[in-house]
Amino acid sequence: MAFATRHFVRTAASSSAAATAAAKKLVVKHVTVIGGGLMGAGIAQVAAASGHTVVLVDQSDEILKKSTKGIEESLKRVTKKKFADKPEAGTEFIEKTLKNLSTSTDAVAVVHSTDLVIEAIVENQEVKNELFKRLDKFAPEHTIFASNTSSLQITQLANSTTRQDRFGGLHFFNPVPMMKLVEASVIKTPMTSQKTFESLVDFSKAVGKSPVSCKDTPGFIVNRLLVPYMMEAVRLFERGDASKEDIDVAMKLGAGYPMGPFELLDYVGLDTSKYIIDGWHSLEPNNPLFAPSPLLNKLVEEKKLGKKTGEGFYKYQ
Numbered sequence: 001m002a003f004a005t006r007h008f009v010r011t012a013a014s015s016s017a018a019a020t021a022a023a024k025k026l027v028v029k030h031v032t033v034i035g036g037g038l039m040g041a042g043i044a045q046v047a048a049a050s051g052h053t054v055v056l057v058d059q060s061d062e063i064l065k066k067s068t069k070g071i072e073e074s075l076k077r078v079t080k081k082k083f084a085d086k087p088e089a090g091t092e093f094i095e096k097t098l099k100n101l102s103t104s105t106d107a108v109a110v111v112h113s114t115d116l117v118i119e120a121i122v123e124n125q126e127v128k129n130e131l132f133k134r135l136d137k138f139a140p141e142h143t144i145f146a147s148n149t150s151s152l153q154i155t156q157l158a159n160s161t162t163r164q165d166r167f168g169g170l171h172f173f174n175p176v177p178m179m180k181l182v183e184a185s186v187i188k189t190p191m192t193s194q195k196t197f198e199s200l201v202d203f204s205k206a207v208g209k210s211p212v213s214c215k216d217t218p219g220f221i222v223n224r225l226l227v228p229y230m231m232e233a234v235r236l237f238e239r240g241d242a243s244k245e246d247i248d249v250a251m252k253l254g255a256g257y258p259m260g261p262f263e264l265l266d267y268v269g270l271d272t273s274k275y276i277i278d279g280w281h282s283l284e285p286n287n288p289l290f291a292p293s294p295l296l297n298k299l300v301e302e303k304k305l306g307k308k309t310g311e312g313f314y315k316y317q
Helices: 002-023 038-049 061-082 087-099 107-113 125-136 154-158 194-206 222-238 244-255 261-268 270-283 294-301
Strands: 030-034 053-057 101-104 116-119 144-147 167-172 181-188 210-215
Touching: 030 038, 030 107, 038 053, 038 061, 038 087, 038 101, 038 167, 053 061, 053 107, 061 087, 061 101, 087 101, 101 107, 107 125, 116 125, 125 144, 125 154, 144 154, 144 194, 154 167, 167 194, 194 210, 222 244, 222 261, 222 270, 222 294, 244 261, 261 270, 270 294
Parallel strands: 030 053, 030 116, 053 101, 116 144, 144 167, 181 210
Antiparallel strands: 167 181
């Protein structure tokens, strides 16, 4: 009986230890970033700069060369401020960061040894779903998937995989190296496990960001407030109540914003803003905050998308 008791105690203790180990947060060391655009490159930079091993993935070597060059230039700007009085330390910081970073055009080949996959590709539900569905088959069981989406529902993206409990949102802000916020590290779905949530919060802090938490609601926190504000500015202009120039000046001087709403729309991209508002309108067609704008639709149709095309609400040279 005593032996049986001791055996039971050992078994129970072993089970308890296993349960504790299973409940432990994942310490993210290896990161795969899918998408070499401004956001993806920025995320890769801050992860590599904070000591993580990072693989940046995109469709071509040409894109990745451009991404790497952009990261190097960004690091030089960072070191000018951070190591103003210690140029040698700045050079060492750049070299160490770049040593932590590699690139690849084969996402499937690199996810087999990663702890965290961060997606930062085009803001399109079907394209993102297809990517996650494919990578889900090759990534290890412990690997967490996260999306940098600014507007799509995390739950719908998670449902394209078999790891709904290991899926969350990591919405960084542009420019990533400068902006301190990560929203909602995590954008938490009803299926996201507490372990995943805490692991992503810890990762956000490790890369030097301040995480905030949010449920999987349209636009999360910042965009849920920001996009309707920008759309209301467009409606104000459409009605002829004020010029776009005066609206921008009013919000900069009266509210202390660094950019007016029309400047910000051009910076973000009018196509991106239209995609977001159209998506929300389809979800809540009776919500006046999500009503489409005829003027915005017209500009996008004319390919006047903002700074990236040289013209949006304003013209750029």
